[in-house]
Amino acid sequence: MSTIAxxxxxxxxxxxxxxxxxxxxxxxxxxxxRPKAExxxxxxxxxxxxxxxxxxxxxxxxxxxxxxxxxxxxxxxRIGNPGSGSxxxxxxxxDLTVRRMRRALEGLDCYLLVAPSAGIDVWCAATGGRFSIAxxxxxxxxxxxxxxxxxxxxxxxxxxATGINIFELRKRSGWSAVFxxxxxxxxxxxxxxxxxxxSMIRVSFTIGERLEMxxxxxxxxxxxxxxxxxxxxxxxxxxxxxxILGGLSLAVGLGxxxxxxxxxxxxxxxxxxxxxxxxxxxLLFPWHPPTLFVVRGTVxxxxxxxxxxxxxxxxxxxxxxxxxxxxxxxxxxxxSVIEEQCIGCKICDLVCPVECFSLNANRKMTFxxxxxxxxxxxxxxxxxxxxxxxxVANEHRMQTAHG
Amino acid sequence: xxxxxxxxxxxxxxxxxKWMRIxxxxxxxxxxDEIASSAAAPGVQVLEIGCGPGTLASxxxxxGANVVAxxxxxxxxQEAKRKIEGLDxxxxxxxxxxxxxxxxxxxxxxxxxxxxxxxxxxxxxDDEIDYILDECRRVLKSNGQLFVVDEVEPEGFLHRRLxxxxxxxxxxxxxxxxxxxxxxxxxxxxxVLYYVIEFPLMLLTFLVVPPATHPISDLDKRVKSxxxxxxxxxxxxxxxxxxxxxxxxx
Numbered sequence: 001m002s003t004i005a006x007x008x009x010x011x012x013x014x015x016x017x018x019x020x021x022x023x024x025x026x027x028x029x030x031x032x033x034r035p036k037a038e039x040x041x042x043x044x045x046x047x048x049x050x051x052x053x054x055x056x057x058x059x060x061x062x063x064x065x066x067x068x069x070x071x072x073x074x075x076x077x078r079i080g081n082p083g084s085g086s087x088x089x090x091x092x093x094x095d096l097t098v099r100r101m102r103r104a105l106e107g108l109d110c111y112l113l114v115a116p117s118a119g120i121d122v123w124c125a126a127t128g129g130r131f132s133i134a135x136x137x138x139x140x141x142x143x144x145x146x147x148x149x150x151x152x153x154x155x156x157x158x159x160x161a162t163g164i165n166i167f168e169l170r171k172r173s174g175w176s177a178v179f180x181x182x183x184x185x186x187x188x189x190x191x192x193x194x195x196x197x198x199s200m201i202r203v204s205f206t207i208g209e210r211l212e213m214x215x216x217x218x219x220x221x222x223x224x225x226x227x228x229x230x231x232x233x234x235x236x237x238x239x240x241x242x243x244i245l246g247g248l249s250l251a252v253g254l255g256x257x258x259x260x261x262x263x264x265x266x267x268x269x270x271x272x273x274x275x276x277x278x279x280x281x282x283l284l285f286p287w288h289p290p291t292l293f294v295v296r297g298t299v300x301x302x303x304x305x306x307x308x309x310x311x312x313x314x315x316x317x318x319x320x321x322x323x324x325x326x327x328x329x330x331x332x333x334x335x336s337v338i339e340e341q342c343i344g345c346k347i348c349d350l351v352c353p354v355e356c357f358s359l360n361a362n363r364k365m366t367f368x369x370x371x372x373x374x375x376x377x378x379x380x381x382x383x384x385x386x387x388x389x390x391x392v393a394n395e396h397r398m399q400t401a402h403g
Numbered sequence: 404x405x406x407x408x409x410x411x412x413x414x415x416x417x418x419x420x421k422w423m424r425i426x427x428x429x430x431x432x433x434x435x436d437e438i439a440s441s442a443a444a445p446g447v448q449v450l451e452i453g454c455g456p457g458t459l460a461s462x463x464x465x466x467g468a469n470v471v472a473x474x475x476x477x478x479x480x481q482e483a484k485r486k487i488e489g490l491d492x493x494x495x496x497x498x499x500x501x502x503x504x505x506x507x508x509x510x511x512x513x514x515x516x517x518x519x520x521x522x523x524x525x526x527x528x529d530d531e532i533d534y535i536l537d538e539c540r541r542v543l544k545s546n547g548q549l550f551v552v553d554e555v556e557p558e559g560f561l562h563r564r565l566x567x568x569x570x571x572x573x574x575x576x577x578x579x580x581x582x583x584x585x586x587x588x589x590x591x592x593x594x595v596l597y598y599v600i601e602f603p604l605m606l607l608t609f610l611v612v613p614p615a616t617h618p619i620s621d622l623d624k625r626v627k628s629x630x631x632x633x634x635x636x637x638x639x640x641x642x643x644x645x646x647x648x649x650x651x652x653x
Contacts, residue, residue, distance in 0.1 A: 068607045074528065116528055119612050134475065138504050142530040172505070223603040 062096050065223070066216030070095040071119025076143035077102070080109035084150040087191055089180065090136060091157060092117035092125050097184075104184035108191060111148065115139040123317075126163030127376060133169050140173055155180040158201065161351035161378035179351060196350075203317035203353040207254065213315040214253025218246050221307055229303060233296055244300050248272060248308040256312065264319070265309035272305025318354060320375040333375035334391040339364045341387035348379035348388060406522060406554045406644075407574050407616045410581060416456050416482035430639050434521070434646060435459050438550050441648070442517045443468040450515045450542060452503050452535075453523035457483025457496070464492035468517075471510075473501040504531065506538045514542050519550040525616045532619065536629035543651040549631055550648050554618040557642035566643060578609050622647060 062070055072095040079102070088111045091101050098114055105112065115135045117125040125131035136154070140146065154177040156164060166177045181190050181200035190196060222242050229241050251271040252264070259267040279297045282288045314321035320333075335356075337348075342364040349357040349365065353376060358368040367373075367388075379388050412422035423431050435458065442449065445467030454460050454472035456479055463470050464487070474480055480498050487493050501509050503523060518539045524532045539549050557563050579598075582605055586594050598605075619625075622645055623636065631649035638645050 065604075065607060068604060069612050071612055075530065134502050134504070137502070138528075138531060141504050141507065142528075142534045172508070174508070220604060223607070224600045227599070 058095075063212070063215055064219035066096075066212070067220045069119035072098050072114065074114045074116040074139060074142075076139075076145060076148075077112040077114060079105045079112055080107065082109045082111050082148075084148065086110045086149065087155055088113060088145060088149060088151075088153065089155045089187070090115055090139070090160075090177075092120060092122050092131050092135075092160075094119055094121040094125070097121050100184045101187075104187050108188060110191070111145060113139045113143055113145060113154075122157045123159040123162065123376075126160040129163060131160055132163050133165070133172055136164060136169060136175075137173050140175060152176060153178070158182045158196075158351060159203075159353065159376075159378075161382055162376050163381065165381050167382075167384050182353060201350065201353070202355055205256075205316060205318050210253045210256065210316075211250075214249040217253070217308070217311055217315045218242075218249040221245050221249065221304075221311060225303075225307055229300055233300075237296065237300065240297075241300055241304065244275070244297075244304045245308065247275070248301075248304050249312075252308050252312050253315075256316065263309070264312045265306060268305045268309030268312065272301050275301045275305075318372075318374065320373070333373065333377060333380075334370065335367045335373065335379065335388055336391055337365050337367050338387045338389060339366075341385045343385055343387070345384065347382045347384065351378040351382050353378070406525065407570065407577050407614060409522060410577050410615050413476065413479070414584070416476070416478045419456050419479070419482075420458055427644065428640060430644065431521075434552055434639065434644075435462060437646070438519060438521075438552070439463050439466060442519065442548065442550060447516045448514065449517040449519065450506075450510065452506070452518065452520040452539075454483060454498070455479050457486050457498070459519065459521065460496050460498075461487050461490070461492055463519075464495040467495075469495050469497075471497045471499065471515075473499045473503070473506075473509075475500065475502045503527070503535050506535070506542060510542045512541050513544045513547075516544055516547045517550065518543055518547070521550075521552040522554065524551065524622075525554045525619055533625060533629065536625060536631075540630045540651050545651060545653045547651050548634065548648060549626065549651070550646070551622065551626065552644065552646045553622065554616065554643060555622055555638075555645045556618045556620065559642075562641065574614050575609060577615065579605060581615075618643075 061068075072093050074093045077098075086109050089101070089105075090113045091097055093114045093116055098112075101112060113136075115131060116138060117131040117135055120128065120130050122131060136156075146152075152175045154169075154175050156166070156177050156179055158179040159182055161179055164177070166179070170176045179196075181187060181196055182203055183200070186200045190200060222245055225245075226238050226241055230238055248268060248271060252259070252268045255271075256264075256267065259270050261267040261270060276298050279294055279301070283291070283294060288294075313319035337357075339362070344359070344363045344365065346357075346359070346365065349355075349359075354372045354374055356367060356369050356373045357365050357379070360366045365387075377390075380390060406426065408426055409423065412419050412426075415422075427434075439459065439462040443463040443466035447468045449463050449468045449470045451460050451463070451470060451472040454474045455476075457472060460470045460472040460483065472483065474483075477500060480500055483496075483498055487496050499509070503520075520535075520539075524535065527535065536549075543549065557566060582601070583594055583597065586597060589597070623633065626647055626649050627633065630652050632652055633647070634650050635648040636646060
């Protein structure tokens with residue numbers, strides 16, 4: 001299950017329209033321009049329209065049940081006309097991830113290696129041990145990529161840093177690896193400039209991404225918890241519960257930065273309380289709904305706002321997940337840097353999705369901000385001198401992270 | 404037979420052999436003996452892929468063969484180490500934490516007289532199987548032999564349907580039990596709660612993800628196309644388990 005850190009690997013809404021089949025290839029020199037700008041609106045035909053309709057059930061499934069793995073065939077994908085010097089990118093075999101990679105890479109010439117990762121997205125698979133060095137080696141060997149390119153350099157998605165130690169990868173496979181950007185959309189710019197800007201390294205949580213994750217949370221909360229109120233009030237309240245969960249998911253998802261309260265239970269409690277007050281207020285009117293309806297509604301809203309509040313951090317890339325903590329005892333990370341061992345290589349900062357580290361006066365890294373840390377563990381895995389330690393001894397996490 | 408249950412027993416290396424014997428209705432020890440008697444001889448170099456708790460490796464070594472046994476599970480290797488500890492065969496068994504995909508990097512061409520893999524290939528994807536068979540040929544000396552024992556689909560139509568019907572619920576059980584793997588330290592009520600809450604999502608996941616192990620299709624054909632000549636092959640347990648012995652073509 002991909003519940004360890006179910007955050008989106010890439011942003012943006014799922015593609016609803018078919019992409020034009022051909023995009024004008026862009027030269028490396030003008031690679032700074034996003035291929036999107038080069039696309040022509042033509043290329044739509046009835047056939048592509050039908051293909052989209054056929055894809056619709058799958059797309060809906062993948063949007064609502066985003067936490068469920070969805071494998072596609074692992075293997076080598078040639079993008080454009082790659083040659084022996086073309087870059088080699090690696091990703092996991094989550095269907096949505098591969099689709100977004102293809103879309104983002106359109107117009108470029110490169111190889112895309114889709115590693116077998118049980119159909120889980122990059123971040124979750126890497127953290128849960130399903131996208132590890134062994135998986136990368138597997139795809140390197142079976143794709144025979146070594147015979148296709150003259151170099152031995154891989155570009156890994158940055159969020160795979162929670163599971164793939166690049167120093168060990170080089171030792172075991174002979175391929176050196178660098179981390180690319182977090183989001184697929186940034187890859188064309190990264191390939192053109194070979195520099196990762198700050199916005200490429202850090203995870204974002206834009207309004208589109210929040211909507212996506214709210215939908216995903218709604219789907220899985222409905223699946224997980226509808227049983228409980230149904231046991232008390234009967235099966236008929238199931239659609240009501242789904243509607244309430246939907247409203248609250250949307251409210252928390254869109255208002256996660258703005259809502260009052262420190263914890264997310266408080267944040268979700270705010271719209272929940274508004275709903276309950278509104279519902280109870282209807283009793284003041286002469287044509288009010290039956291009292292039993294109001295009582296049930298109050299209980300449902302209270303339960304739903306508790307659920308959305310506890311679940312939401314797990315669906316965000318910015319807050320550590322409480323759900324996994326409850327069951328796995330994972331995610332309990334309190335990091336500190338042993339200054340004597342730090343060599344100031346800055347890899348921890350370069351793989352940190354939320355900017356926890358800063359350089360101190362001695363040119364050593366310090367763990368600056370414990371509140372922003374999402375507990376992904378990327379720095380722990382990558383640090384070449386083991387200078388970063390987890391103060392909460394948590395063997396379980398290390399075991400899973402190393403597969 | 405539902406060899407997918409094997410994934411459950413991998414969690415307990417010490418009892419793994421016992422469970423595998425039950426799962427194969429007592430046939431696996433027989434198969435091991437058969438392989439050991441035809442593969443091992445004093446001075447013969449053997450590579451065992453996926454050695455598990457090292458039962459076959461020690462059997463081969465006790466017949467005088469020099470065995471390199473590889474596995475990716477550190478717990479299994481520890482158990483194997485414990486098994487050969489203090490015995491005189493210890494010097495002839497070399498245990499390594501190497502995955503089957505890394506044979507290419509670890510061993511040079513024409514190193515071994517025998518390569519053996521029991522119930523290993525069925526855990527891999529089709530591409531990986533073909534790659535590994537290729538590598539097996541590469542590391543074998545001329546006239547070296549490959550022994551593969553693995554799950555296959557039986558020949559008869561009805562028989563095949565029946566076994567598929569049997570395998571599906573077994574796969575589900577295996578899948579569901581393995582979901583709690585990460586909850587080892589949790590209390591019982593937490594485990595129960597976890598299953599109640601997660602069951603719908605688990606079921607959905609089970610329906611979309613491929614099985615952990617699968618019967619190999621066209622095992623003989625694949626072995627042949629990797630550059631081998633069939634020497635011997637036998638079916639066990641109603642054609643669900645197949646032993647293939649093949650020789651490297653010069």
